[in-house]
Amino acid sequence: MRFSARYCGIFLALILLGILPAYSFCAEISIKSDTIFRLFERDTDSEDDATVLPGYEYLQIDAGELEDYGVSFHLYGWARADFDDNDYYDDQTAGELLYGYMEYRQEANRFNAKLGRFQTFSGVANDAVDGLYLGGDLGDYFDLSLYGGQPGALDSEQGRSGDSIFGGRLGHHLGMHYEVGVSYKAIENDNDTAEEMLGIDMSAFLPADLSLYGFSSYNNETDDWAEHSYELRIPVGSLLFKPYYQHFSYEGYFDTGVNAVSPFNWLSQTGEKLTAYGVDALWQVDDAWTLGGKAKFFDYDKLDKAETYSILATWQGEGLTQYGGEIGHTAANDTADNDYTLVRLYGYCDAMAEQFWLDFFSADALMTFYDKDIYGEDSSFFVSLGTGKRFLDDALSVSLSGDYSEDPYFDDDLRGMLTMSYTYDK
Numbered sequence: 001m002r003f004s005a006r007y008c009g010i011f012l013a014l015i016l017l018g019i020l021p022a023y024s025f026c027a028e029i030s031i032k033s034d035t036i037f038r039l040f041e042r043d044t045d046s047e048d049d050a051t052v053l054p055g056y057e058y059l060q061i062d063a064g065e066l067e068d069y070g071v072s073f074h075l076y077g078w079a080r081a082d083f084d085d086n087d088y089y090d091d092q093t094a095g096e097l098l099y100g101y102m103e104y105r106q107e108a109n110r111f112n113a114k115l116g117r118f119q120t121f122s123g124v125a126n127d128a129v130d131g132l133y134l135g136g137d138l139g140d141y142f143d144l145s146l147y148g149g150q151p152g153a154l155d156s157e158q159g160r161s162g163d164s165i166f167g168g169r170l171g172h173h174l175g176m177h178y179e180v181g182v183s184y185k186a187i188e189n190d191n192d193t194a195e196e197m198l199g200i201d202m203s204a205f206l207p208a209d210l211s212l213y214g215f216s217s218y219n220n221e222t223d224d225w226a227e228h229s230y231e232l233r234i235p236v237g238s239l240l241f242k243p244y245y246q247h248f249s250y251e252g253y254f255d256t257g258v259n260a261v262s263p264f265n266w267l268s269q270t271g272e273k274l275t276a277y278g279v280d281a282l283w284q285v286d287d288a289w290t291l292g293g294k295a296k297f298f299d300y301d302k303l304d305k306a307e308t309y310s311i312l313a314t315w316q317g318e319g320l321t322q323y324g325g326e327i328g329h330t331a332a333n334d335t336a337d338n339d340y341t342l343v344r345l346y347g348y349c350d351a352m353a354e355q356f357w358l359d360f361f362s363a364d365a366l367m368t369f370y371d372k373d374i375y376g377e378d379s380s381f382f383v384s385l386g387t388g389k390r391f392l393d394d395a396l397s398v399s400l401s402g403d404y405s406e407d408p409y410f411d412d413d414l415r416g417m418l419t420m421s422y423t424y425d426k
Helices: 002-016 250-254 265-269
Strands: 029-042 050-052 054-064 070-082 095-106 111-122 125-138 142-151 164-174 178-189 192-205 211-219 224-236 239-249 273-284 289-300 306-316 322-332 340-349 360-374 377-391 396-407 410-425
Touching: 095 125, 111 142, 111 164, 125 164, 125 178, 211 250, 224 250, 239 250, 250 265, 360 396
Parallel strands: none
Antiparallel strands: 029 050, 029 054, 029 410, 054 070, 070 095, 095 111, 111 125, 125 142, 142 164, 164 178, 178 192, 192 211, 211 224, 224 239, 239 273, 273 289, 289 306, 306 322, 322 340, 340 360, 360 377, 377 396, 396 410
């Protein structure tokens, strides 16, 4: 990427000038590789039921002071090869650097600086940025984060000179009692506003072990609140209740301005508004069993109302071993695919090595029964099975999985995947 050499040069200059201490990048290194081979069939422009054989490589490298304060380097990206060489992936990206940045962390005031391509989660921001991030405490009660540069997600075919992103978050906290933050984000694409958002987030820890979490965002382009999401957690002995409230304006939430790249922009033209509210309840019966129930209600401005109810049970064994199931029903009068009963059974066992050669096994089955036929079908079915083994003192994991589904939109769909994951730490 063209940003990396320029930003790395700036970082090295700061080190040479003594502004940043010259910590050794060889202090620690972590490398993780995920190699994935997939197999499925799809219709293409030149062939029906064409066999698609893509291979993916996901590579993550972290080096420097990873456990302590100082300078470190982080890189993560992916690449794809189409081994069947058909036209299924024509005009699609074959690889991307998801992030690649240098970072400096200082214990005093929790100062943090990033330079390069990084992902920022700061209030209303959840974006890839090619630029600079600065964050830290402002005394005992405030913290501030700022970022700026070019958005990593925008198309660069027309050049990037008119593309920019900047924003930040100011937070106020009082120990572990509460934290409130205000945030801002602005994105320009070819010198036109693509997105301008304001946000308010909060978390509060109240008496009787109650806790409250919330987030609201405002779209400056549409002059409308885009989202309100709030949740209260109420523990009562071994019971936990989580009532929540959500409100979305499709215009404010999905309309991200001129030249924005989003597959959901069309939803902003519907004028729809959705209010959802409900409660989740969990009962920790003992160390192994958890039982629960959910109720959620959907209130649309234009569509009919809908509601969903479900009950669930999970059993937790040693390590990551877990088995569970859920059954629920969703009722709506406007569309057939929103009126159904759903049954799910799943399980994962990672304690098989003593009885079998394989180390772990997973299974997930999902059955949906529609109250009204959809394209002549009244149900859908999905099942996924996977197994694998670890080698080299668990540094290498090899897993094989297969998925099968049939529904009103596909007569049947069979997919397979082989994954090899390797982790190296020094």
